[in-house]
Amino acid sequence: MAARSVNLGAVIKAARLARGWTQVDLADALHRSPSTVSRWESGKQRLTDIDELRVVADVLRIPYEDLGLAVTLSGDSTAKDDDxxxxxxxxxxxxxxxxxxxxxxxxxxxxxxxxxxxxxxxxxxxxxxxxxxxxxxxxxxxxxxxxxxxxxxxxxxxxxxxxxxxxxxxxxxxxxxxxxxxxxxxxxxxxxxxxxxxxxxxxxxxxxxxxxxxxxxxxxxxxDPILPAEAARNLSVLTRKAGWHDRAAEIALSAAVDPRLRGEGPRLKAQRGLLIMSAAYTAAKGQNRSGMRELTGEAMSIAITLGDTGVDLSHGTGFGTWMVDSHLVSAHNACGDPAAALAVARRIDLRALPTVERRSRFLGDVATAHAMRGNRTECLEALLKAEHIAPEETHARPAIRALVGGLLTSGRVTPELRGLAARCGVT
Structure with missing residues (x-):
């Protein structure tokens, strides 16, 4: 076996969170100290011993290749997927x-x-x-x-x-x-x-x-190191949408610990926060509640240091406590806990969200939570509010149109619902 270059810390962390383990849990399974696991994941201590890498892979059920261990047979190396x-x-x-x-x-x-x-x-x-x-x-x-x-x-x-x-x-x-x-x-x-x-x-x-x-x-x-980091974040989002949750978390967390993002500058911290927050939502989509909570806590810790308004980034996305809270609404929905989603939503001031796009997304998540709880009236109210501030998004976004379709088929159809459905092209 020969090692190839990968971000081992990010891979280990993503696999640990995918299993719902804390660093203490992993340390116990490996008979190592929690501080050692922490140093591995943060990149402060390199894990280079091949035998120990195999043990880590076996305990976390990580394919050897994901830890940089490329199998060779009869002296012939395997074909490279990244050709x-x-x-x-x-x-x-x-x-x-x-x-x-x-x-x-x-x-x-x-x-x-x-x-x-x-x-x-x-x-x-x-x-x-x-x-x-x-x-x-x-x-x-x-x-x-x-x-x-x-x-x-x-x-x-x-x-x-x-x-x-x-x-x-x-x-x-x-x-x-x-x-x-x-x-x-x-x-x-x-x-x-x-x-x-x-x-x-x-x-x-x-x-x-x-x-x-x-x-x-x-x-x-x-x-600018922000740009490759943001490209990685979007790639992680798409990988998650394709259903590859472990890989999506690895992409985001690897980018978050990239040496180019180190430092205490507000922009660097904000981009790290965005990446960690994306990994938190990926954990939620994978029904890993403990991983979602741990990563959301990390993202919020960063956001708090950036002040009330957060930081605007050059690629058009902002980051602050408001962003973490609004994503947490989505995460609770993904975990099947709409009551928790609505509890978070109640502490968010819609006016504090800096763009029409972000407000519309938030209202869509609120509508989703109400739909999951069977609150048809509140769901429709949130959708109409979203339509009022962002009609083109409400009419075009597939997730919103699916919600409208669900309301049409699950109960009484009011004139307000019939009008919204017509405007969204849902019959």
Whole structure:
């Protein structure tokens, strides 16, 4: 066996949390001290002994390869899964699959009609991502200005505007890719990141993986360490949506302990907090309540140090105590505990959430919690409130439309519900 380079601490931590173990539990199983486990996970102590790595892998049920132990047979090394040519081919196939599902009717299900702005946005993003790079030079200042407008449209949930501006921005941004300059890489990485976030919102996992991989590759050439970290966070989100929870947690936690994110600067701390918070939600989706609580506590500890308003990051996402609390609502829903979700929601001031997009997401989570508890009236009230502040998001987002469909089929249909369903294209 030969070791390859991996972030062992993040892999061990993700596997431990996936089993619902504390550091003390793992230390007991390995007959080591909790402080040793803590140093492994934080990267302060390297775990290099091959035999001990095997023991850790066996106890946590981690494939040897995930701890950097690549099996060789008869002197022939195994094929590398991260071969660039194979990865590009895989992503191309994913993109073509996404292209097929992005056509009008791709959301088709019982009683759910295509959404014009959402489907147009996905189709246009698909075409822009699959097109060859533009050879028409675009001034960096013009691209930066267009990116700022697109970010504002995203934060305001203006899907119709994004359906035009964001694909065009991708095309113009690719003209910068040949320069290799850090500032150009940073701009293009932010463009791909914004596209990824939009595709996550619209539940287009396959096409989102294409955009996320582009963001990660381009961000590697940027000087700002926030950009590759955010690309990793979005990749983790998509990996989670694909159902690969352990891998999603590993991606997020590995990025959180990356040496480039070390330091006490507010931006670095905020990005670490975002990554840990993402891993917490992944734990919740995997029904790992103890892992969710532990990671949420870590994220909140960071958020508290950033003050009441938190920190705005260049890629358009903010982080603070309000962000951790709003994600905790989602996490409790994922764990099947809507009462806990609503208890957290009651302490959140909607006005404290900094963007229309974040308020709309929060109201959607509140509606979900009410639906899980059978509170039809309160669920509809939350949905109507979300529609009032972000109509395009409410009408296009698949999760919201599914909630509306559930209300239509589970009880009395009021005029308010019938009107919302019509506007969402749900019959």
């Amino acid at each position: 660039p040519v194979r990865r590009r081919q895989l992503l191309r196939n994913l993109a073509m699959t996404a292209a097929a599902t992005a056509a009008p009717g791709g959301l088709a299900g019982a009683g759910v009609q295509p959404n014009a702005s959402g489907d147009l946005l996905v189709a246009n993003l698909r075409d822009a991502l699959l097109a060859s790079p533009s050879h028409i030079p675009a001034p960096r200042s013009d691209v930066a200005a267009a990116l700022a407008l697109a970010k504002r449209a995203f934060q305001a949930c203006r899907y119709e505007r994004l359906a035009v501006e964001l694909p065009r921005l991708i095309t113009r941004g690719t003209s910068l890719s040949a320069s290799g300059e850090s500032a150009d890489c940073a701009l293009l990485a932010e463009i791909y990141t914004l596209a990824t976030r939009m595709l996550v919102k619209l539940d287009r996992t396959e096409l989102g993986l294409v955009a996320a991989d582009r963001a990660r590759n381009v961000a590697a050439g940027a000087a």
